[in-house]
Amino acid sequence: MATSYQTPDALLVKNYIAGDENALALLINRHQSKIYNFIYSKIADRDIADDIFQDTFIKVIKTLKSNSYNEEGKFLPWVMRIAHNLVIDYFRRNNKMSMVRDNDEFSVFAYIKDDSDNVESKLIQNIIESDLQKLVSDLPNDQREVLVMRIYQDMSFNEIAEATGVSINTALGRMRYALLNLRKTIEKNKINLSV
DSSP states (O other): OTTTTOOHHHHHHHHHTTOOHHHHHHHHHHHHHHHHHHHHHOEEEEEEEEHHHHHHHHHHHHHHHTTTHHHHHHHHHHHHHHHHHHHHHHHHHHHHHOOEETTTOGGGGGOOOSSSSSSHHHHHHHHHHHHHHHHHHSHHHHHHHHHHHISSOOOHHHHHHHHHHHHHHHHHHHHHHHHHHHHHHHTTTEEEEEE
């Protein structure tokens, strides 16, 4: 019998829609830290982050219960998109236009902002990603393997330990050393990884 770690998200979603409330609890437990940390990184207020996290799963439940969820094997990205939209809604609600005046005239330009990526920011982002890939490729094999599994393949430390044949503590230690080594290399070489 498959453990909760081995049960794919798509099957848990299907089971929840079929009436298995425990399936939703497993999905929430599996992804809550990633979703909550994303929300908190944008809001930086625990109470508001808690509210948005709850609102995210209320939306998830409503969508699943109404059978309007389109399963494409991408449950987590879908939930993250809901959370992202709720964060944007929060900022829109709380950053209402106040009557700021420029030389006693209302200035609409104070509120117009173009968030779309321009060619320069895309180029910088590509350079940063390339630099980061180079840094990761320079890590010792065991550290690189754990980092890639955790960050790029979204595997839990339990899954990483199973896949690599080591204990969870060893997997955690390798991840810790990988991050420390990356940080040292970045500081030593004064690498800027921000746009």
